[in-house]
Amino acid sequence: MSWKTDFEHAMNEAPFQKVKWWDGWERTWHGMSKWRGPKGRPVALMLHHTAGASTTSKDPDHNGNKCSADNGQANFVWRHPSYSSPASQFLIRRCGQLDIFAYLPCYHAGSGNFTSKPWTQFNIPKDSFNSYGMGVEIVSKGQKDDLTAAQWNTLGELYAALGNICHWEKWDEGWVRKHTPRHKDWTSRKIDIQASRDKTETKIKEQIQLWDGKVPDFAALAKAHHDTSLKSAAAHRMAQRLHDLGYYKTDVLPRYDQGFPLKAWENYLRDRTPGMFEPGGPGNIYGHKSHDSVWLLPKGTTNPDGSVNEQDHHEQ
Numbered sequence: 214m215s216w217k218t219d220f221e222h223a224m225n226e227a228p229f230q231k232v233k234w235w236d237g238w239e240r241t242w243h244g245m246s247k248w249r250g251p252k253g254r255p256v257a258l259m260l261h262h263t264a265g266a267s268t269t270s271k272d273p274d275h276n277g278n279k280c281s282a283d284n285g286q287a288n289f290v291w292r293h294p295s296y297s298s299p300a301s302q303f304l305i306r307r308c309g310q311l312d313i314f315a316y317l318p319c320y321h322a323g324s325g326n327f328t329s330k331p332w333t334q335f336n337i338p339k340d341s342f343n344s345y346g347m348g349v350e351i352v353s354k355g356q357k358d359d360l361t362a363a364q365w366n367t368l369g370e371l372y373a374a375l376g377n378i379c380h381w382e383k384w385d386e387g388w389v390r391k392h393t394p395r396h397k398d399w400t401s402r403k404i405d406i407q408a409s410r411d412k413t414e415t416k417i418k419e420q421i422q423l424w425d426g427k428v429p430d431f432a433a434l435a436k437a438h439h440d441t442s443l444k445s446a447a448a449h450r451m452a453q454r455l456h457d458l459g460y461y462k463t464d465v466l467p468r469y470d471q472g473f474p475l476k477a478w479e480n481y482l483r484d485r486t487p488g489m490f491e492p493g494g495p496g497n498i499y500g501h502k503s504h505d506s507v508w509l510l511p512k513g514t515t516n517p518d519g520s521v522n523e524q525d526h527h528e529q
């Protein structure tokens with residue numbers, strides 16, 4: 214599929230709390246109509262802070278952490294006044310909302326290089342990061358490491374969604390670090406972001422790493438759903454995924470001890486009002502690459518919502 218189709222699909226189906234697509238996101242900026250990474254995809258997501266915010270508080274109830282408090286920051290990044298173009302592809306508000314401004318290259322990295330740094334393997338020519346990687350502006354005053362839990366969550370989900378469609382090697386050691394250079398890793402002119410490399414990697418991994426990336430055997434899972442005492446590897450993976458998403462609060466048990474995480478699953482469904490297979494719906498829990506083959510089961514099997522399939526659903 215095309216980059217644009219993949220991008221739209223991935224963003225719509227990732228479990229973000231809230232997303233806003235801004236006017237003009239489909240446009241080409243400054244004539245840069247293609248990514249120069251392998252297969253025409255970005256190689257990384259550069260982390261920036263806005264150096265402006267309403268608060269440094271991490272308290273989600275603080276007025277400065279309401280989504281609307283960051284409207285001004287979002288407006289600025291949408292159209293940087295010096296270039297009349299987006300100043301990054303994304304912005305993450307302090308409330309966790311993701312704002313999307315572009316899917317093609319734009320100006321955000323400026324001059325710099327990865328000479329003698331862990332990112333040399335991308336072979337990005339000096340001053341050319343913009344053609345190779347996306348950027349995310351995270352709303353923060355930038356004087357200290359003050360990102361909210363909601364921002365780290367969204368960053369983790371954004372990272373996972375992009376990694377999937379950009380073919381970043383997923384569960385390798387160092388995977389996160391490799392694909393999330395901070396702006397200051399590119400140039401000593403900059404101080405963003407304030408969080409250390411170790412912390413950044415840990416926080417992103419907290420969001421994405423527990424699930425092993427394998428889609429459960431859903432025939433087994435559908436069975437487990439109706440018999441919660443049944444232990445199965447599928448239930449184990451489901452529990453891991455729900456844990457990653459914040460719905461399963463206790464420790465996930467080893468694969469042969471884990472029953473179906475019924476309560477967490479119900480809570481997850483409660484937050485997902487769209488239909489089963491619509492973007493954002495529960496059928497998308499494992500992401501767009503899997504949901505068609507995962508949730509459409511053969512004739513006579515029971516779907517996780519309790520309905521029985523009256524005909525075969527062929528995998529795609």
Ligand SMILES: [Zn+2]
Pocket residue numbers: 260261262321396403405
């Ligand atoms: Zn920056």
